[in-house]
Amino acid sequence: MNADEGLVSLGFTEVEARVYCELLKGAPATGYRLAQALGKAPPSIYQALASLELKGAVLVEEGEPRSFRPVPPDEVLAALQRGFETRKREASSALKKLHSPAQDDRIYHLKSTAQVMERARAMISGAKEVLLFDLFPPPFAALAPVLTEASERDVAIAGMVYDETPKLPFDCVRSSDADFVRERWPGAQLTLVVDAREFLVALLTPDGTGVKQAIWSDSGYLACLQHSGLSAEVRLSAPQSARARLSRSFSLIGSSPPGLRRLVGRPSSSSNRGATT
Numbered sequence: 001m002n003a004d005e006g007l008v009s010l011g012f013t014e015v016e017a018r019v020y021c022e023l024l025k026g027a028p029a030t031g032y033r034l035a036q037a038l039g040k041a042p043p044s045i046y047q048a049l050a051s052l053e054l055k056g057a058v059l060v061e062e063g064e065p066r067s068f069r070p071v072p073p074d075e076v077l078a079a080l081q082r083g084f085e086t087r088k089r090e091a092s093s094a095l096k097k098l099h100s101p102a103q104d105d106r107i108y109h110l111k112s113t114a115q116v117m118e119r120a121r122a123m124i125s126g127a128k129e130v131l132l133f134d135l136f137p138p139p140f141a142a143l144a145p146v147l148t149e150a151s152e153r154d155v156a157i158a159g160m161v162y163d164e165t166p167k168l169p170f171d172c173v174r175s176s177d178a179d180f181v182r183e184r185w186p187g188a189q190l191t192l193v194v195d196a197r198e199f200l201v202a203l204l205t206p207d208g209t210g211v212k213q214a215i216w217s218d219s220g221y222l223a224c225l226q227h228s229g230l231s232a233e234v235r236l237s238a239p240q241s242a243r244a245r246l247s248r249s250f251s252l253i254g255s256s257p258p259g260l261r262r263l264v265g266r267p268s269s270s271s272n273r274g275a276t277t
Helices: 003-010 014-025 030-037 042-055 074-099 112-125 136-154 178-184 220-237 242-250 258-264
Strands: 058-062 067-070 108-109 130-135 156-161 169-172 188-196 197-206 211-217
Touching: 014 030, 014 042, 014 067, 030 042, 042 074, 042 197, 067 136, 074 108, 074 112, 112 136, 112 197, 112 211, 130 136, 130 220, 130 242, 136 156, 136 188, 136 197, 156 220, 156 242, 169 220, 169 242, 197 220, 211 258, 220 258
Parallel strands: 130 156, 156 169
Antiparallel strands: 058 067, 108 211, 130 188, 188 197, 197 211
């Protein structure tokens, strides 16, 4: 990507981008000189300069004729970033007023890596009590920071990893079959179960940049099944000394996550005692 294309991707028109880049090469310059240098009609150049002035990208020296000087790129990019953040907040506020999320128990297919990873981050950020994961190295590296943030909010987190066990403030259990699975599994696995109320299962390309298949659902029933199976796998792969603690914290009945409470009602303390489903 050259400089012109970079500016166009940030919202400049093609003429604005070319004018700004020409000013960076040699300034100050008049509109007439810019029109000659770029082979454009003077009206289009003056229109672009007026727009760049509003964007805070050029400075104007009044005189006859007027001359123009570019604002340094770092200042321009910082202003664009602040403007984007402001517009993002305003759009978010307006969109949230329209959005009324409702559980529908359906299964949805996700088609792009960006969609999968953003859904994963949103799920982790929205976790309230307990989160289970099964992550190959590429998605684990991408999600470790947001998992750490969730752990710092006192969300109980545990899951399967397939590389050396990292030192993080939540339970990472290396799969006992890690070498075999990484060699034979047809891609990079990403599984998340949050609060036993929603789950995401994705098979990414081996380098984690593409999607072979991915589904998400907020079906409480299916999420509870996913939670139960994944928590059992984590416990079986964990050292013997950790299994009792993991059972108390992560077994479906033992931990009684929100999805289970919604599905069957809040269990009594007596029904929880000693359960390890």
